[in-house]
Amino acid sequence: MRTVARSLLPLAGPQPPGTAHIMRLVLLAMAPGMLLQTLFLGPAYLINLGVALLTALAVERLVNRARGVSWPGGLGDGSALVTAALVVMAAPPAVSPVIIAAGTALGLLLGKHIYGGLGNNPFNPAMVGYAIILISFPETMAHWPAPPGTGVDALSGATALEVMNHRDGITVADLYQQSPLLGQLGGAYWEWINLAYAAGGVFLIWRRLIDWRIPAMLLGTLGLLSALYYDSGSSASLGSPSFHWLSGGIMLAAFFVATDPVSSPTQRQARLIYAALIGSLIFVIRSWGAYPDGIAFAILLANACTPALDRLVRRNATAGQIAPQAGGQIRTQSSDEDVR
Amino acid sequence: MAETLRQHHQARPAPYDFTGGLRVPGARRTRGQPVQQAPLAQWYRLPLHHGTHRLRARVQAGDQVKRGDLLADGEVCLHAPTSGTIHGIFQGPALHPAATSVPTLHLQADGQDLQRRTEPPRLPTAPAERALALQQLLHHCGIVGLGGAGYPAWRKLSKALTQQQSGIHALIINAVESEPEICSDEALLRDDADGVIDGAARLCRLLGIGQCLVALAQDNHDGLNALQGALSRRPDGDPAFSLWLVGDKYPAGSERQLIQSLTGIQLTGSAHPTDIGYLCHNPGTLHAMQRALTQGRPLTARLLTITGPAVAEPWHGWVRIGHPLQALLTDLGIAWPQGCELLHGCSLTGWPLHPDAVVGKESYGLILRERPAPPTLPCIRCSACTDICPAGIDPQTMWQYSDPWHPDILDKAGLDDCLKCGACDLVCPSALPLTARFRWAQTERWQAREVDQRAALARQRYERHQQRLAAADAAARQRREARLERLGKRRPEDWLD
Numbered sequence: 001m002r003t004v005a006r007s008l009l010p011l012a013g014p015q016p017p018g019t020a021h022i023m024r025l026v027l028l029a030m031a032p033g034m035l036l037q038t039l040f041l042g043p044a045y046l047i048n049l050g051v052a053l054l055t056a057l058a059v060e061r062l063v064n065r066a067r068g069v070s071w072p073g074g075l076g077d078g079s080a081l082v083t084a085a086l087v088v089m090a091a092p093p094a095v096s097p098v099i100i101a102a103g104t105a106l107g108l109l110l111g112k113h114i115y116g117g118l119g120n121n122p123f124n125p126a127m128v129g130y131a132i133i134l135i136s137f138p139e140t141m142a143h144w145p146a147p148p149g150t151g152v153d154a155l156s157g158a159t160a161l162e163v164m165n166h167r168d169g170i171t172v173a174d175l176y177q178q179s180p181l182l183g184q185l186g187g188a189y190w191e192w193i194n195l196a197y198a199a200g201g202v203f204l205i206w207r208r209l210i211d212w213r214i215p216a217m218l219l220g221t222l223g224l225l226s227a228l229y230y231d232s233g234s235s236a237s238l239g240s241p242s243f244h245w246l247s248g249g250i251m252l253a254a255f256f257v258a259t260d261p262v263s264s265p266t267q268r269q270a271r272l273i274y275a276a277l278i279g280s281l282i283f284v285i286r287s288w289g290a291y292p293d294g295i296a297f298a299i300l301l302a303n304a305c306t307p308a309l310d311r312l313v314r315r316n317a318t319a320g321q322i323a324p325q326a327g328g329q330i331r332t333q334s335s336d337e338d339v340r
Numbered sequence: 341m342a343e344t345l346r347q348h349h350q351a352r353p354a355p356y357d358f359t360g361g362l363r364v365p366g367a368r369r370t371r372g373q374p375v376q377q378a379p380l381a382q383w384y385r386l387p388l389h390h391g392t393h394r395l396r397a398r399v400q401a402g403d404q405v406k407r408g409d410l411l412a413d414g415e416v417c418l419h420a421p422t423s424g425t426i427h428g429i430f431q432g433p434a435l436h437p438a439a440t441s442v443p444t445l446h447l448q449a450d451g452q453d454l455q456r457r458t459e460p461p462r463l464p465t466a467p468a469e470r471a472l473a474l475q476q477l478l479h480h481c482g483i484v485g486l487g488g489a490g491y492p493a494w495r496k497l498s499k500a501l502t503q504q505q506s507g508i509h510a511l512i513i514n515a516v517e518s519e520p521e522i523c524s525d526e527a528l529l530r531d532d533a534d535g536v537i538d539g540a541a542r543l544c545r546l547l548g549i550g551q552c553l554v555a556l557a558q559d560n561h562d563g564l565n566a567l568q569g570a571l572s573r574r575p576d577g578d579p580a581f582s583l584w585l586v587g588d589k590y591p592a593g594s595e596r597q598l599i600q601s602l603t604g605i606q607l608t609g610s611a612h613p614t615d616i617g618y619l620c621h622n623p624g625t626l627h628a629m630q631r632a633l634t635q636g637r638p639l640t641a642r643l644l645t646i647t648g649p650a651v652a653e654p655w656h657g658w659v660r661i662g663h664p665l666q667a668l669l670t671d672l673g674i675a676w677p678q679g680c681e682l683l684h685g686c687s688l689t690g691w692p693l694h695p696d697a698v699v700g701k702e703s704y705g706l707i708l709r710e711r712p713a714p715p716t717l718p719c720i721r722c723s724a725c726t727d728i729c730p731a732g733i734d735p736q737t738m739w740q741y742s743d744p745w746h747p748d749i750l751d752k753a754g755l756d757d758c759l760k761c762g763a764c765d766l767v768c769p770s771a772l773p774l775t776a777r778f779r780w781a782q783t784e785r786w787q788a789r790e791v792d793q794r795a796a797l798a799r800q801r802y803e804r805h806q807q808r809l810a811a812a813d814a815a816a817r818q819r820r821e822a823r824l825e826r827l828g829k830r831r832p833e834d835w836l837d
Contacts, residue, residue, distance in 0.1 A: 020717075
């Protein structure tokens, strides 16, 4: 984060923002996207959200008691609430609250606490929880409702990404004519949801709470790959960059999941590689994988690479090194008189 | 005329910048206040200890001493801060975060504050002898780096003279106090900039240094004015003085960061400024050197800032070395409430003092603040510390690998390069005590290496001893063979037949 210190100090007073404050701001930044998603896809999200938050609180409290950590110490960081919200928003609204609760609890337990709690988890807990329920309940988890007003059978459960993948050899332009589900760019309503998440992400970048490199590199790689395979919208096209940028949960992933400080690399160069890896994996899974949107798997795979990436670029201390910067040194008159 | 001279000593911004660092909020509350004198204490206590070195006492209980009399010597010489009677040697805390119990000399002041008569030293004219005599003088006057590290000035000089084959080409006066609260150097410049400049000029002349760079913070207007005034009063024949201003980024006043700002050269590991031909001194040290060079007076007092959130009226002034801190605070009317800690240094680099601690030669500031709550939040690997680290190392990796203890990774991550500047503590969103951990880890590593070195030395000695024994054995056998040869090959076993 470049850097909490340098620019947040004038905004947040003399003290740096605490971890809990950061998490509150992250939830605040997610709020517009969550609101739009609830409006367009159904109020069931509110129930799921409530259940997930309560589950997160309960799990944190139980685990903290078991580990002997005091209440404010364990929950005060607020990261469990972010995890719960991410699990809910990554899943379709019609998923049973029981499944959501299971995903949240398993994400926190198997994704975080089993490694020693916040700061020690190699994987993003929300993505662990989401991946577990995605694999366990593939039918339910793939069942996305069509947004209102698209005139599509609400039970078909197809998303824009699926429509794009299974369009039987028609051009992209024709597809946009045929299927109202695609909306203008990346799926009806989904483009607005994604833009709302992106706006929240930009807010976090402005407050310097996340590193701009990760979303920029992630979206850049995704855009570059989709541009390479766009094939000017022919029948073999895999979709335009704007389609890939605005469909599915891409903005939520790019700004809120991939930037998780714990499971992403700490070195700047490593972060660039990490984000590029996620971007290309998302494109590969979307285009040629079995899952319509492979964000969770892309992020988990990249998380697994994080320690290696950090080690790849980590600076090694060199004893007694004198490293001149470009430009050399001040010219000083050396004395004629011998010192010794 | 004076105007043109001032023009001549125009301050310039430092040509380079150092990596990392941050702007620290907070005001220097004592800025512009007059420099005071601390009242005399009834008792002074002097730990017979400097850094990791024990000092030998040169006085006995019952001795009458005057201010400036030698009390102890060794790595550093200690002198009586005032006149009085030596009460004895007792155990007391060393001036160190661990506050180890060390022998401490107790001096009962008689209140008359009599001074030992000193004479201006006469230094030889031949350059080699002069440099040696200068080292001896600095040692005998007990002068150490007053900027906080307390490194003996004579040692710095001897390193500079022996390591640097091409000589020292510039003296740097480091008057950049980048610590957020401390005003000691600025106060000294306002009080006696002439003394500082005179000390620097004398040192340069003695060592044949042609150039003197004076570095100070860009917002230190009083210090700059005082320096320009002092420079305009200087006679001819001085080294070339130049004034340099560095930005308000912390830790601009750290030696390595200042060298980088001035020269663009980044020193890491065990590299010192003297390796690239610079001798770097704090103005306080040069002021003490001026006293030593002109009057032969040893170091018995220093400038000190006392401030902090728990201090209503901050204070700065001259304090004698060995003044007990509790007595000092009481005399100055500063309460030390329960739940508050007194930090040695500034609020970023400082460490909490033992209640019985005393003012040392390296005490440039005291901060009284509420004891912070222990951290309750874990590291979330946000990298805020890595981004601002002025030494360019990775604090969060070091935090992670210092508990559980992984010395190899710590060494590789650059633990030895850590300046303990405290910048990472300031930006950590989980408020982790990173600097305290690294201070402990460094000590731990140094001790482990010392044990390793001692073990290696002992092994070497043992092996050499074994070799000598074997050699002696072989020699004895040879002699015996030769004697038998002379006796006609009549071995003892032959006689048995």
